[in-house]
Amino acid sequence: MKRRKFLKATGAGIATTGLAGILAAHRAPVFAQANTVHILRWNDFVPAADKVLREVFAPEVQKALGLKLNIETVNANDLPARATAAIQSGSGPDIIMLLNNLPHLYSSAAVDVSSLADEVGKAQGGIYDPAAQLNKVGGKWVSMPWSLVPALIAYRKSWFDDVGYKTFPDTWEKYRAAGVLLKKKKRPIGQTLGNTFGDAPTFTYPLLWSFGGQEVDAKGKVVIDSKETLESVRFMTQFWKDAHDEGGLAWDDSNNNRAFLSGDVSASLNGASIYVAALNGADKFKTETGAPLHTDILHAPLPAGPKGAHAYHTAFNHMVMKYSKNAKGAVEFLRWAHTKANYDKWFVVQKGFATGPTREWENHSMWNQDKVMLPFKTAPLAQKRLMGFAGQPDKKAAEAWNKYIVTVMYAQAASGKMQPEQSVKWAAGELGKIYT
Amino acid sequence: MSAAAPTERGRVSPLVRLLESESVLATALLVPGVLILVLFIAYPFVMALWYSLTSIRVGEAGQFVGLANFAKAWNDTIFQTAFKNTVFYTFWATIFKLALGMWLALLLNRSFRFKRIVRASMLLPFIIPTVLSAFAWRWMFDPTFSVMNWVLYHSGVITDRLPFLSDGDWAMWCAVAVNTWRGMPFFAITLLAGLQTISPDLHEAAALDGASAWHRFWHVTWPLLLPVTLVVVVFSVIQTFSDFQLIYVLTGGGPANSTHLIATYAYQVGVASGLLGEGAALSLFMFPVLFAVVWVQLRYMKRMEGH
Numbered sequence: 001m002k003r004r005k006f007l008k009a010t011g012a013g014i015a016t017t018g019l020a021g022i023l024a025a026h027r028a029p030v031f032a033q034a035n036t037v038h039i040l041r042w043n044d045f046v047p048a049a050d051k052v053l054r055e056v057f058a059p060e061v062q063k064a065l066g067l068k069l070n071i072e073t074v075n076a077n078d079l080p081a082r083a084t085a086a087i088q089s090g091s092g093p094d095i096i097m098l099l100n101n102l103p104h105l106y107s108s109a110a111v112d113v114s115s116l117a118d119e120v121g122k123a124q125g126g127i128y129d130p131a132a133q134l135n136k137v138g139g140k141w142v143s144m145p146w147s148l149v150p151a152l153i154a155y156r157k158s159w160f161d162d163v164g165y166k167t168f169p170d171t172w173e174k175y176r177a178a179g180v181l182l183k184k185k186k187r188p189i190g191q192t193l194g195n196t197f198g199d200a201p202t203f204t205y206p207l208l209w210s211f212g213g214q215e216v217d218a219k220g221k222v223v224i225d226s227k228e229t230l231e232s233v234r235f236m237t238q239f240w241k242d243a244h245d246e247g248g249l250a251w252d253d254s255n256n257n258r259a260f261l262s263g264d265v266s267a268s269l270n271g272a273s274i275y276v277a278a279l280n281g282a283d284k285f286k287t288e289t290g291a292p293l294h295t296d297i298l299h300a301p302l303p304a305g306p307k308g309a310h311a312y313h314t315a316f317n318h319m320v321m322k323y324s325k326n327a328k329g330a331v332e333f334l335r336w337a338h339t340k341a342n343y344d345k346w347f348v349v350q351k352g353f354a355t356g357p358t359r360e361w362e363n364h365s366m367w368n369q370d371k372v373m374l375p376f377k378t379a380p381l382a383q384k385r386l387m388g389f390a391g392q393p394d395k396k397a398a399e400a401w402n403k404y405i406v407t408v409m410y411a412q413a414a415s416g417k418m419q420p421e422q423s424v425k426w427a428a429g430e431l432g433k434i435y436t
Numbered sequence: 437m438s439a440a441a442p443t444e445r446g447r448v449s450p451l452v453r454l455l456e457s458e459s460v461l462a463t464a465l466l467v468p469g470v471l472i473l474v475l476f477i478a479y480p481f482v483m484a485l486w487y488s489l490t491s492i493r494v495g496e497a498g499q500f501v502g503l504a505n506f507a508k509a510w511n512d513t514i515f516q517t518a519f520k521n522t523v524f525y526t527f528w529a530t531i532f533k534l535a536l537g538m539w540l541a542l543l544l545n546r547s548f549r550f551k552r553i554v555r556a557s558m559l560l561p562f563i564i565p566t567v568l569s570a571f572a573w574r575w576m577f578d579p580t581f582s583v584m585n586w587v588l589y590h591s592g593v594i595t596d597r598l599p600f601l602s603d604g605d606w607a608m609w610c611a612v613a614v615n616t617w618r619g620m621p622f623f624a625i626t627l628l629a630g631l632q633t634i635s636p637d638l639h640e641a642a643a644l645d646g647a648s649a650w651h652r653f654w655h656v657t658w659p660l661l662l663p664v665t666l667v668v669v670v671f672s673v674i675q676t677f678s679d680f681q682l683i684y685v686l687t688g689g690g691p692a693n694s695t696h697l698i699a700t701y702a703y704q705v706g707v708a709s710g711l712l713g714e715g716a717a718l719s720l721f722m723f724p725v726l727f728a729v730v731w732v733q734l735r736y737m738k739r740m741e742g743h
Contacts, residue, residue, distance in 0.1 A: 087494050
C-alpha cells in the first residue's frame with residue numbers, strides 16, 4: 001500500500017477528513033481535545049488528596065462527563081512561573097491552580113466563571129468573603145475558589161504544660177515568655193521567615209496587623225513606616241533571638257513540618273499537615289515517652305497584639321485559562337467537582353487541613369471525628385484582612401506579596417542584617433515603588 | 437578516456453555542480469547554524485530588549501516606557517544587592533575553580549594506579565544535573581538536619597546550630613562552595629588536556645638547568661597553559677555570572693534576599709510576579725558586564741597569539 005492510500009484509509013474511520021486531514025490541519029482532532037482537561041495543581045501537603053484526584057476523580061469524571069482528566073502537580077512556589085509561561089505562550093493547562101490573590105495578577109487571561117461561582121455559593125451557604133475578594137476582579141469571578149488552608153499554631157501540649165502554660169498563650173508577650181523558657185530546654189519555636197509562599201507571610205502579615213501596622217491606607221498610600229510597624233519589628237527581633245530556632249530564616253514551607261515531627265521544635269504556625277502526618281504515621285512519630293506524637297499536639301490561633309488578633313489563611317483557587325481549547329470542558333469539570341457528593345470525597349481525606357470554599361462545609365460530620373481538628377472548622381471566619389490592607393488585594397498587593405517585602409522586613413531585622421528602623425524604612429521604600 | 441570524460445560530466449546533477457562553487461557550499465553549510473542562532477539566540481535577545489523598553493505584564497501587551505524599567509531596577513535595593521552578590525559569587529567561584537582545578541589537573545597528569553577511573557569519576561559533579569546536586573547540598577546544609585549540625589548539636593558541642601543557609605554571609609559562601617564543587621571538574625579536565633599537549637622535554641630541560649618544581653610550573657607550564665586557561669575562565673565567568681538553578685534551589689534568594697543573583701531576582705520579578713518588562717530589564721544588566729569580560733579576555737588572547 002502506498003503512503004497516500006494508507007493515510008486515506010486510516011483516516012476513513014476517524015472522520016471525514018481522515019488522518020491526512022488531521023496532519024494537514026496541524027492540530028489534534030477536535031473530539032480528542034474536547035475530551036481532555038489538563039489541570040495544573042500544587043503537590044498537596046496531604047498526599048492522599050492528590051491520590052483521590054488521580055484514582056477517584058479522574059475515572060469518575062470520565063464516566064460522568066466523558067472527560068479525560070490530565071492531572072499535573074508541581075511545587076506551589078512554581079505555580080506562578082508556570083502560569084506566566086503558559087499565558088505568554090498561549091498554550092498549557094486548561095485549569096491552573098493559583099494561590100491567594102494571584103487571580104488578580106492573571107485576570108486578563110481568565111475565563112469568566114461567575115455563573116459557576118454563583119451557583120456553588122447559592123447551593124452551599126455562600127462563599128467566604130475573603131475568597132470572593134481574592135477571586136473577583138471588576139465584579140467578575142476570574143477564578144473559582146477551591147479551598148482554604150487555615151494557618152494555626154500546632155504545639156506540643158506537654159512541653160507548654162512543662163513550662164507553666166496549661167493553655168496556649170493568647171498574647172504575643174505571653175507567647176514570647178513561654179518561648180524563652182522552651183528554648184532554654186532546647187525546644188524552641190519553629191517559624192520560617194524565608195522567601196516562601198505559605199507559612200512565612202501567613203505569620204508576618206497578621207503579626208503586622210496585630211500591632212496596628214499596615215502596608216497601605218484605603219487610598220493606596222504607603223503607610224507601613226509607622227511606630228506600630230516599628231514596634232512589631234522590634235518585638236519580632238527580640239522574640240526571634242529569645243525563643244525561635246534561628247535556622248528558620250532559611251526554611252521553606254516543609255522544614256517546620258520535619259522539625260516538629262522530629263521533636264526539634266515545640267510550636268509552629270502551619271496548616272494541619274503536621275498533625276495529619278503525625279496521625280497517619282502514629283507508629284513512626286512518637287513523643288519522648290513513647291506515646292504517639294499526635295496525642296500531644298493541639299492547635300491554637302495566632303496570639304493577639306496591642307491591636308487585636310489576626311489570621312491569614314492560604315486560599316487555593318482554580319483559573320480556567322482563556323487560551324484553552326476546551327474552556328467549556330474545564331468549567332464543566334469544576335462544576336462537577338464542586339458538587340457536594342464529589343467534593344466530599346476530596347474533602348474528607350484532607351481531615352480538616354483544607355476547608356471548603358463555602359460555609360456548607362463547616363457542617364460536615366468529619367469535624368466530629370477529631371476534636372484536635374476543630375479549630376480549623378471555623379478558622380476562615382477569623383480572617384478579616386487580606387494582603388494590601390487597608391487597600392484592595394489587587395495586582396500591587398500581589399507584587400508586594402510575591403517579593404516577600406513584609407516577610408523580608410522582619411527577616412532582615414531578626415537576622416541582624418538591618419536595624420528594625422532601617423528595615424521598616426526599606427519596606428516603605430520597596431512598597432513605594434509598587435504603589436506609585 | 438578522453439571520450440568518456442564529457443559523458444561523466446554530463447551526468448553530474450545541477451545541484452552537485454552548484455555546490456562545487458565554494459561560496460555556494462559555504463553558504464549552504466552556514467545557513468543551518470545561522471538559523472539556529474537567529475531562532476534561539478538573536479530572537480529571544482531582541483524580544484528581551486523590546487520587553488525591557490515596555491510596561492508589558494503577563495497577559496497585557498503594555499506600552500513603550502523607554503528606559504524607565506532600567507531606572508527602576510537601578511534604584512531597586514534588592515537589585516543592587518543581587519548585582520553585588522553576582523559579582524562576588526562569580527569572582528570567588530572562578531578563583532576557587534581555577535586554583536583547585538589547576539591543582540587537580542596537575543595531580544591527574546601524573547601516573548598512578550586507576551588513573552583512568554579517577555579521571556572519569558572526577559567528572560561526576562559536572563555530569564549530575566545541577567538541580568539534583570543542589571538539592572543534595574541543600575539537605576546537607578539544612579538548618580536543622582544537616583549532618584554536621586545534627587552531630588554537633590546533639591552531642592552538645594554546639595548550642596546553636598551553624599547557620600549554613602540561615603545567615604546571609606554563610607549562605608553566600610555555601611553557594612560559592614557548591615558552585616566550585618560543581619564547576620571544578622570542567623576546569624580540571626580542560627587544563628589536563630592542555631597539560632598533555634606540553635612536551636615533557638621542556639620540563640626535563642628545565643630540570644637539568646636546576647629549575648625547582650615551582651619554577652618549572654611558573655616558567656614552563658603556566659605560560660603554555662595560559663591560552664587554555666583564559667578560554668576556560670571566559671566560559672566559567674559567563675556561566676557563573678548568569679547562574680540561576682543553584683541559587684534557586686539552594687536558597688531561593690534568601691535569607692532576607694541576601695543571596696539573590698541577577699538571574700534569580702529577574703526570575704522572581706519577571707516570571708513569578710508577571711512583570712515581564714521589568715524582569716527583562718533586570719536580566720539585561722548582565723549583558724554589558726559579560727560583554728566587557730569577554731571582550732577584554734578575547735583581546736588579551738589575540739595579543740598573545742600575535743606574540
